[in-house]
Amino acid sequence: MNTVLEIRDLVVRRDKNIVIQVDHLRIEKGEVLAIIGPNGSGKSSLLLAVARLLKPERGKIFFDGFHDGHESRTAYRRRLGLVLQEPLLLDLSVFENVATGLRFRYLSRAEIRKRTETWLDRLGITHLHQRRARSLSGGEAQRVSLARAMALQPELLLLDEPFSALDAPTRMRLLDDLRAILAETGTTTIFITHDLKEATQLGDRLAIILNGRLHQQGTPREVYAHPKDDEVRAFLGL
Secondary structure, three states, rough: OOOEEEEEEEEEOOOEEEEEEEEEEEEEOOOOEEEOOOOOOOOOHHHHHOOOOOOEEEEEEOOOEEEEOOOOOHHHHHEEEEEOOOOOOOOOOHHHHHHHHHHHHOHHHHHHHHHHHHHHHHOOHHOOOOOEHHHHOOHHHHHHHHHHHHHOOEEEEEEEOOOOOOOOOHHHHHHHEEEEHHHHHHHOEEEEOHHHHHHHHHHOOEEEOOOOOOEEEHHHHHHOOOOOOHHHHHHHOO
């Protein structure tokens, strides 16, 4: 398989404390890796380090075979799509929010319209295209955020607890839609969650982070069948 992202000997500190340590982790092309652990375990810090929004104290992050000093942060981030727990939409229409990232890439008007309309339709929000972002529900806003990220055709999609603030029915509908989209597009994805059900539904593989360390990785079947230690076993509820 083709490795998109590889992390080696990573250590990240925040406020002088080590918040995440990863000896080795790889993400293959087209794979959905669900990084799971309790709140405060270091999952989001790992994602921010991958996005080059948080500088590691030690270690290397290789993207497409090159380490993180190979290209500028701007060039690197343009290859990524990022969706956070809070959608962080601009006070513009839904259409303009999805189109904004494409305009920063200096695409033609025709291409911007085509991609924007495509992803409004794929996320089921075409009927909202003229609505202001501040008038949207939580689920609608997160669909806009996902459409904005997917319209960029990212080489790596980073999702940081994107459904945790949503009610259960809305969360399940979005999860089902996203699973179908990722399977269809083959988008390589890192999905951060503290919810085991979400992780096993969406992830091809799981990476379990406890107390700031990567404890185990593998397919859901492998992890549940062979938990590495008592901490993993307790987290899985076995």
